[in-house]
Amino acid sequence: MWGYANVAIIGIDLGTVNSVIAHLDEDQKPVTIHNAEGDITTPSVVLFDPAGIVVGKEALKAAAIEPEIVAAFAKREMGEPEFSKPIAGHRLPPEVVQSFVLRKLREDASLVLGEVTQAVITVPAFFNEPRRKATQDAGRLAGLDVIDIINEPTAAAIAFGVHRGFLSSRGTAMQAELVLVYDLGGGTFDVTLMRIDGQHFEAVATAGDVYLGGIDWDTALAEHIAGEFQQQFGFDLREDAAATQRLLQDAEDAKRALSQRMEVTLPVECGGQRARYKVSRGKFEELTTALLDRTRFTTTKMLQEAGVAWGDLTRILLVGGSTRMPMVHAMLERESGIKPDRSISPDEAVAHGAAIYAGMLQSLAAGERPKLSV
Numbered sequence: 001m002w003g004y005a006n007v008a009i010i011g012i013d014l015g016t017v018n019s020v021i022a023h024l025d026e027d028q029k030p031v032t033i034h035n036a037e038g039d040i041t042t043p044s045v046v047l048f049d050p051a052g053i054v055v056g057k058e059a060l061k062a063a064a065i066e067p068e069i070v071a072a073f074a075k076r077e078m079g080e081p082e083f084s085k086p087i088a089g090h091r092l093p094p095e096v097v098q099s100f101v102l103r104k105l106r107e108d109a110s111l112v113l114g115e116v117t118q119a120v121i122t123v124p125a126f127f128n129e130p131r132r133k134a135t136q137d138a139g140r141l142a143g144l145d146v147i148d149i150i151n152e153p154t155a156a157a158i159a160f161g162v163h164r165g166f167l168s169s170r171g172t173a174m175q176a177e178l179v180l181v182y183d184l185g186g187g188t189f190d191v192t193l194m195r196i197d198g199q200h201f202e203a204v205a206t207a208g209d210v211y212l213g214g215i216d217w218d219t220a221l222a223e224h225i226a227g228e229f230q231q232q233f234g235f236d237l238r239e240d241a242a243a244t245q246r247l248l249q250d251a252e253d254a255k256r257a258l259s260q261r262m263e264v265t266l267p268v269e270c271g272g273q274r275a276r277y278k279v280s281r282g283k284f285e286e287l288t289t290a291l292l293d294r295t296r297f298t299t300t301k302m303l304q305e306a307g308v309a310w311g312d313l314t315r316i317l318l319v320g321g322s323t324r325m326p327m328v329h330a331m332l333e334r335e336s337g338i339k340p341d342r343s344i345s346p347d348e349a350v351a352h353g354a355a356i357y358a359g360m361l362q363s364l365a366a367g368e369r370p371k372l373s374v
């Protein structure tokens with residue numbers, strides 16, 4: 001317990017699609033640590049190249065060309081004995097795949113902070129004991145001493161709370177809060193209702209969909225464009241794996257741009273034919289409205305089961321890159337009558353909360369009085 005009173009502890013958001021690391025600066029403010037490539041998020045993707053293991057952006061690019069030696073989405077399988085996809089003929093436990101991601105994060109943090117060995121890692125609120133233990137094991141395999149595991153929505157609530165001032169820097173709520181944490185990431189949707197009273201954080205209810213995320217919005221847009229292309233040229237580009245992969249990537253870029261702009265142009269090239277398609281934000285929202293509805297149904301059902309009405313919520317916190325889509329805030333505001341809090345970047349909130357929590361554990365280890373119960 002006393003061993004980490006004076007060393008840097010990092011907070012790690014080990015995501016399904018992207019991972020993020022943060023620490024507290026000299027003023028005790030959470031700061032995201034850029035990875036070796038200079039990015040704030042690192043794709044949770046591992047390339048088992050014969051020349052060595054590669055993690056992150058480069059591994060993600062390789063996935064389109066050499067899928068048989070690339071592992072992604074391992075978080076979904078944490079707690080299972082083996083990763084569902086053999087890698088180059090080998091069956092690996094999912095925690096081994098995740099340990100490579102954690103090792104890169106640790107090494108990248110060490111470039112900035114000096115040798116880092118201690119971390120707090122976040123997990124979804126619905127993770128059971130075997131999945132939490134697998135996460136601890138992944139940390140250990142990566143050379144990390146995992147001083148605690150905390151729930152992602154709790155971490156997000158801490159980050160927003162301290163930033164917005166509804167929690168003191170000691171983690172105490174000024175008044176009782178009923179907070180909805182709506183987390184729409186790349187491949188999963190998690191929603192959690194939290195009651196925060198004084199120093200006590202309770203996840204009252206949690207629900208979600210492990211097969212719903214930003215990738216489904218990309219796919220819906222790509223399908224639409226492939227349909228237009230087929231109508232124009234009389235053949236289906238989806239039969240060409242490389243063209244499909246390119247289109248999915250371009251659809252993701254177009255989707256991100258549509259969070260800022262009202263209209264984008266998507267170029268398509270396949271079988272010697274080229275075209276450019278205009279997509280408006282309205283059209284994109286129409287194509288994906290059923291996906292958004294699924295998150296609304298899941299949230300409403302969770303609230304109903306907890307005996308809470310949308311109108312009882314005191315705050316809505318947005319987490320996960322996909323909550324940048326304007327259709328998400330509009331829907332949540334329509335349902336609840338309150339403006340969702342977007343004051344922290346939705347990619348960074350969970351890692352920041354983990355770093356703040358690590359700092360709280362550290363002052364506890366240094367002999368200060370306990371602050372939070374989570």
Ligand code: ADP
Nearest residue numbers: 015016017018185186214256259320321322324
């Ligand atoms: P996870 O926590 O599941 O690992 P993230 O929270 O990093 O994932 O979310 C990644 C998803 O966020 C991707 O699907 C990405 O396309 C999406 N995303 C990122 N930025 C934007 C944006 N500006 N508009 C819409 N979607 C975005």
Ligand code: MG
Nearest residue numbers: 015016185320
């Ligand atoms: Mg996430």
